[in-house]
Structure formats: structure tokens, C-alpha cells
Amino acid sequence: MTAAFTTAYISHPDCWKHDPGSYHPERPGRMDAINDRFIASGLFDHLDQYEAPLAKDEDLARVHPDDYIHSIHAAAPTQGTTYLDPDTAMSPGSLKAILRAAGSGILATDLVMEGKVRNAFCSVRPCGHHAESDRAMGFCFFNNIAVAAAYAVEHWGLERVAVIDFDVHHGNGTEEMLSNKPEYLMCSIFQHPFYPGSGTHNPASNMVNVPLPRGSRGDALKKAALEEWLPALRKFQPQMIFISAGFDAHVEDDMAGLAFVEADYAWVTKLLKDLADEICDGRIVSILEGGYSLSALGRSAEAHVRVLAGL
Numbered sequence: 001m002t003a004a005f006t007t008a009y010i011s012h013p014d015c016w017k018h019d020p021g022s023y024h025p026e027r028p029g030r031m032d033a034i035n036d037r038f039i040a041s042g043l044f045d046h047l048d049q050y051e052a053p054l055a056k057d058e059d060l061a062r063v064h065p066d067d068y069i070h071s072i073h074a075a076a077p078t079q080g081t082t083y084l085d086p087d088t089a090m091s092p093g094s095l096k097a098i099l100r101a102a103g104s105g106i107l108a109t110d111l112v113m114e115g116k117v118r119n120a121f122c123s124v125r126p127c128g129h130h131a132e133s134d135r136a137m138g139f140c141f142f143n144n145i146a147v148a149a150a151y152a153v154e155h156w157g158l159e160r161v162a163v164i165d166f167d168v169h170h171g172n173g174t175e176e177m178l179s180n181k182p183e184y185l186m187c188s189i190f191q192h193p194f195y196p197g198s199g200t201h202n203p204a205s206n207m208v209n210v211p212l213p214r215g216s217r218g219d220a221l222k223k224a225a226l227e228e229w230l231p232a233l234r235k236f237q238p239q240m241i242f243i244s245a246g247f248d249a250h251v252e253d254d255m256a257g258l259a260f261v262e263a264d265y266a267w268v269t270k271l272l273k274d275l276a277d278e279i280c281d282g283r284i285v286s287i288l289e290g291g292y293s294l295s296a297l298g299r300s301a302e303a304h305v306r307v308l309a310g311l
């Protein structure tokens with residue numbers, strides 16, 4: 001197997017050091033859940049491992065205003081916890097984790113664009129898709145996936161990139177940043193009605209949002225992907241596909257009320273991988289979003305990355 005056909009796994013020990021509170025569901029153990037599963041299954045033997053770099057201000061500034069970037073740096077506590085919204089808090093270790101999470105997609109995009117790997121998965125926290133241009137919310141500070149997608153467009157000169165978001169929550173921040181920008185197409189499913197309540201009111205023409213009622217299973221994901229996402233993606237012909245890979249729609253995840261299983265994540269990954277192989281040299285960058293049932297998170301991430309790696 002040559003390097004060009006491998007999958008990068010990007011993470012960093014700093015991602016364990018973001019501590020939003022001892023009872024917070026977005027906890028460091030999420031990283032262990034994925035790591036342990038990848039070790040136990042032997043999956044790491046098939047991946048090229050990289051450490052996530054710290055995002056630079058110029059990388060963040062493609063989607064966040066300078067004032068907001070500075071406010072996150074300034075909010076970082078030297079002790080205790082600083083709340084930016086009721087769900088979203090910083091500990092002394094948070095700032096580095098936040099910058100590693102945002103930097104992971106920059107490295108992933110470089111590795112894929114340079115042909116060093118076929119695709120990449122970023123196992124990082126905190127998540128990013130709720131972060132709006134000037135607002136931290138929903139466990140998110142900087143919008144990791146939008147930072148990466150904007151880098152692909154503005155640094156690498158791509159003219160069309162797609163963002164797929166299968167987290168159980170709607171990616172309101174990503175939508176806010178990418179709406180009505182012709183270089184981007186965003187396709188998503190999410191539980192509705194549910195937090196954060198966005199995604200259904202006059203979405204922009206480059207948004208393919210498919211709200212799913214509570215209790216929806218994998219067949220609803222398949223219907224949305226085949227009937228709504230795929231025609232839009234084929235028409236758009238993305239040069240690269242980014243995935244907001246949240247695994248909190250899993251039936252065992254009590255954060256929300258959808259009922260996906262590992263096989264559904266494998267299925268949707270295969271659909272996107274086959275499409276990427278067909279139209280954009282297989283270029284996929286996937287970044288972890290939610291997933292709060294630790295066992296289900298580990299198994300679902302394994303199923304996702306196993307398909308990315310062609311195993």
C-alpha cells in the first residue's frame with residue numbers, strides 16, 4: 001500500500017486537557033473511548049498518525065473576526081473555569097485543546113492536498129460545528145470544520161468544497177459561515193425539533209438540511225443521503241469533501257433521540273468515500289464533532305475510519 005492510499009489519524013495529547021467540568025458530557029474520556037477502541041481493534045496499524053498543530057490566528061480569521069479570536073485567547077483562565085455560555089466552559093488546558101482541534105483540519109487538508117494520504121480523520125475535542133463566527137456555544141469555540149473548509153478554498157484555491165454533517169445536532173455555526181457562498185455546499189441531517197433549533201428556517205440555496213424526527217433510524221439517514229444529499233453533491237461536483245463526524249445520533253447516546261447504529265455510520269461513510277473516489281480523487285477530511293456514549297462513540301468512530309481506510 002503506498003502512502004497516497006493511506007488514512008491519516010490526527011490528534012494531540014492537549015485534546016485531553018480541555019476540562020469543561022466534572023459532570024460535562026463533552027469530557028476527556030471521549031478521547032480514550034476512541035483511542036482504546038482503535039488500539040484494541042488493531043486499527044491504528046493501518047493509519048498514519050500525526051499530532052495536530054496549533055491553529056494560527058490567520059487560519060481562524062478566515063471564518064472568525066479578529067476580535068472574537070482575541071476574546072477566546074483572553075478568556076482562557078489560569079485556574080478554575082470560565083463559562084462562555086451555560087454549556088461552554090474553559091479550563092486552564094482548554095485554549096491549547098481548542099487551537100489543536102482547529103489546527104487538526106489545517107494539517108489534514110495539507111496532507112490530503114499534497115497527496116501524502118488519501119483521506120484523514122481528526123480525533124480532537126472540543127467540537128466545533130455550533131461555533132458561530134463571533135459566538136461560542138454548544139461545547140464549541142472555533143468552528144473546526146469551517147476553518148478547514150475555508151483553508152481548502154482560500155489557501156489551496158479549490159473552487160467547490162462540500163461539508164457533510166451527520167451529527168445529531170444541526171451545525172448552526174457552519175451554516176452561518178457558509179450560507180450563500182458559492183464555493184461551499186453543506187449537506188446535513190439532524191434531529192428536529194432539537195438543539196440548537198436552526199436549520200429549518202429559510203436555509204440558503206447551498207444548504208441541504210434534512211431534519212429528522214425523534215426516533216429516526218438508519219433508514220431515514222439512507223433516504224436523506226440518497227434522495228437529498230447525493231443529487232446535490234453530484235450537481236455541485238465538490239473537489240474535496242469535509243465531514244462533521246458527530247456520533248451522537250447513535251441509539252445508545254442519550255444526549256438525543258435518534259437511533260443510528262455503527263453499521264449506519266459505516267454505510268454513510270462508504271457512500272461518501274465512493275463519491276469522493278469518483279469525483280475528487282478520494283479527498284476527504286473528517287473531523288470529530290459529538291458523541292457522548294463512550295462505548296458507542298468508540299465503536300462508531302472505528303466503523304467510520306475503517307471505511308475511510310478501505311478496510
Ligand SMILES: [Zn+2]
Pocket residue numbers: 167168169246248289290291
Ligand atoms: Zn451533537
